[in-house]
Amino acid sequence: MLLPILYSFRRCPYAIRARLALTHAQVPLEIREVLLRHKPPAMLAISPKGTVPVLQLPDGQVIDESLDIMKWALQQADTPASHALIARNDGPFKALLDRYKYPERHPGQTAADYREQAIELCIQDLNRRLTDSPCLLGNQPGLTDMAIAPFIRQFAQVDADWFASAPFPALQIWLNRFTESPLFISVMAKYPAWQEGDAPIHFIDGPGVYAGQRQAPAPQAADSAP
Numbered sequence: 001m002l003l004p005i006l007y008s009f010r011r012c013p014y015a016i017r018a019r020l021a022l023t024h025a026q027v028p029l030e031i032r033e034v035l036l037r038h039k040p041p042a043m044l045a046i047s048p049k050g051t052v053p054v055l056q057l058p059d060g061q062v063i064d065e066s067l068d069i070m071k072w073a074l075q076q077a078d079t080p081a082s083h084a085l086i087a088r089n090d091g092p093f094k095a096l097l098d099r100y101k102y103p104e105r106h107p108g109q110t111a112a113d114y115r116e117q118a119i120e121l122c123i124q125d126l127n128r129r130l131t132d133s134p135c136l137l138g139n140q141p142g143l144t145d146m147a148i149a150p151f152i153r154q155f156a157q158v159d160a161d162w163f164a165s166a167p168f169p170a171l172q173i174w175l176n177r178f179t180e181s182p183l184f185i186s187v188m189a190k191y192p193a194w195q196e197g198d199a200p201i202h203f204i205d206g207p208g209v210y211a212g213q214r215q216a217p218a219p220q221a222a223d224s225a226p
């Protein structure tokens with residue numbers, strides 16, 4: 001059976017959210033782990049912009065934006081509320097996150113300055129929303145939580161001690177619940193980089209999240225995805 005193929009990079013927050021949605025929806029697929037410094041020609045041939053994730057469907061259709069992959073997997077359009085939160089995350093918050101992670105690439109302000117701006121823009125508001133309900137748009141985690149959580153995880157990891165003692169209890173609980181969930185743990189399994197001619201690795205192999213080849217995820221070190 002021809003399966004969709006997902007070009008992915010384990011630590012990339014965009015690829016993480018695509019894998020979350022595909023796994024949540026139990027879409028059987030083949031996963032190809034990509035080294036960003038050696039992108040496979042097969043991937044560049046179908047998506048010359050060269051970002052991961054890229055999903056290639058058996059009919060040849062290519063979806064190369066993580067949010068579009070999520071919407072395809074969940075067969076769901078985002079609501080206006082969800083759209084606003086995700087746009088803020090992917091736009092100005094991601095820009096501040098990059099500055100907070102790599103202040104040396106953005107001289108002029110300190111990491112603490114960038115962190116403060118991220119708090120005012122986004123972190124405070126997410127914490128307030130999560131004080132009102134356990135997930136961003138209600139009681140159940142959905143597209144919005146899956147789209148945003150990988151980026152808040154990176155924000156928390158920049159200075160884990162600081163984050164653990166920061167005054168955002170509802171956000172901390174939400175993030176812990178997310179990173180400890182079987183869904184998140186399953187999508188963080190490690191795979192060797194894919195090379196042309198490799199036997200397919202079935203990421204989701206029929207019903208059930210835990211495919212045969214899946215290795216137990218390694219303990220998390222601080223990630224430094226781009």
Ligand SMILES: N[C@@H](CCC(=O)N[C@@H](CS)C(=O)NCC(=O)O)C(=O)O
Nearest residue numbers: 012013014036051052053065066226
């Ligand atoms: N808007 C894209 C962004 C994807 C993206 O920027 N992915 C990064 C990895 S986290 C990437 O592939 N960068 C290309 C590179 O580093 O060469 C999406 O949502 O899918």
